[in-house]
Amino acid sequence: MQKHNFSAGPSILPREAIEATAQAVLNFNNSGLSVMEVSHRGKDFDAVMHEARILVKELLSVPEGYSVLFLGGGASLQFCMVPFNLLERKAAYLNTGTWASKALKEARAFGEALEVASSKDANFSYIPKNYTVPADVDYFHITTNNTIFGTELADDPKADVMLVADMSSDIFSRPVDVSRYGLIYAGAQKNLSCAGVTLVIVKDDMLGKVSRHIPSMLNYKIHIENDSMYNTPPVLPVYTALQTLKWIKSKGGVAGMQQRNREKAAILYREIDRNRLFKGTAAVEDRSLMNVCFVMADGCQELEKDFLEFAQSLGMVGIKGHRSVGGFRASIYNAMPLESVQALVNAMKEFEAKH
Numbered sequence: 001m002q003k004h005n006f007s008a009g010p011s012i013l014p015r016e017a018i019e020a021t022a023q024a025v026l027n028f029n030n031s032g033l034s035v036m037e038v039s040h041r042g043k044d045f046d047a048v049m050h051e052a053r054i055l056v057k058e059l060l061s062v063p064e065g066y067s068v069l070f071l072g073g074g075a076s077l078q079f080c081m082v083p084f085n086l087l088e089r090k091a092a093y094l095n096t097g098t099w100a101s102k103a104l105k106e107a108r109a110f111g112e113a114l115e116v117a118s119s120k121d122a123n124f125s126y127i128p129k130n131y132t133v134p135a136d137v138d139y140f141h142i143t144t145n146n147t148i149f150g151t152e153l154a155d156d157p158k159a160d161v162m163l164v165a166d167m168s169s170d171i172f173s174r175p176v177d178v179s180r181y182g183l184i185y186a187g188a189q190k191n192l193s194c195a196g197v198t199l200v201i202v203k204d205d206m207l208g209k210v211s212r213h214i215p216s217m218l219n220y221k222i223h224i225e226n227d228s229m230y231n232t233p234p235v236l237p238v239y240t241a242l243q244t245l246k247w248i249k250s251k252g253g254v255a256g257m258q259q260r261n262r263e264k265a266a267i268l269y270r271e272i273d274r275n276r277l278f279k280g281t282a283a284v285e286d287r288s289l290m291n292v293c294f295v296m297a298d299g300c301q302e303l304e305k306d307f308l309e310f311a312q313s314l315g316m317v318g319i320k321g322h323r324s325v326g327g328f329r330a331s332i333y334n335a336m337p338l339e340s341v342q343a344l345v346n347a348m349k350e351f352e353a354k355h
């Protein structure tokens, strides 16, 4: 049976990227060797790293004066690396979910980290709008897409300070004005690659301003000077990332992704709003195009398990909601085809007809 993979992360990747990776695992560039068993400093892998960096810059129109890094440690390591490298006096954080809260918690180990607003009061079901960011902060940290709660910042927030963003779950899903950002980071396993690599885009002049000593492995400057090869990079996830980036380019770049993502999200949200058995959990104006959270409508809660089993019987994978929201979460990242979203919508209609 065809599977429809709605997993939140690790999650669906373009078939082309998986097949190209499988091929390179067996025979990398017709070398007769696996990409897993050759030197990361050899010319073949060096070309992979180089091309991946160039494609990131091209797809996101990264301006001059920025560096692109592929690091280990996941987005969670960035929660600490960001303040380690950038927080000297004070930083501001927008608390929009579990990941944002973790980022804020780490920052507090390095200096003053101000929570400018939080939507914790309503289980992070909306993005706070009315807040002020002090002008004297080193940066303002946001989480552009809240993977667990299904909310997303549709636009860059207005602030006169440099933004730092965790874009783990919506990177490359839409155009971004990188010039507003001092640093962008994204764990790969939502929209870019398999787990094991983290993309960092950093404005060079943000660095070198803190007075503390930074250990080499946690120091962006060291990684920039060494072209992400200060130590052995996660070669296989970088290889897969390159294949995904090529796929994005072939599908019209991030503008093409945005158009497809809008279309997919629209048909799913339309069904959630129409179907009398279901209701969305996120504030309508803040709904994520990547993670669609919904629960059984009032009075229908006892059908939750039945729908889960029904959807699973039709090949749907990974739609069970995160424990902090409950219900269902359909993650419809870049690689998710429209047909799979349509299959879920059809399952919801069919389930409604039966009850």
Ligand SMILES: *Cc1c(COP(=O)(O)O)cnc(C)c1O
Binding pocket: 009, 073, 074, 075, 076, 077, 099, 143, 145, 146, 147, 166, 167, 168, 169, 187, 188, 190
């Ligand atoms: C998944 C996720 C993380 C955590 O990523 P790791 O690579 O597991 O550390 C952080 N932030 C967001 C927004 C995420 O979706």
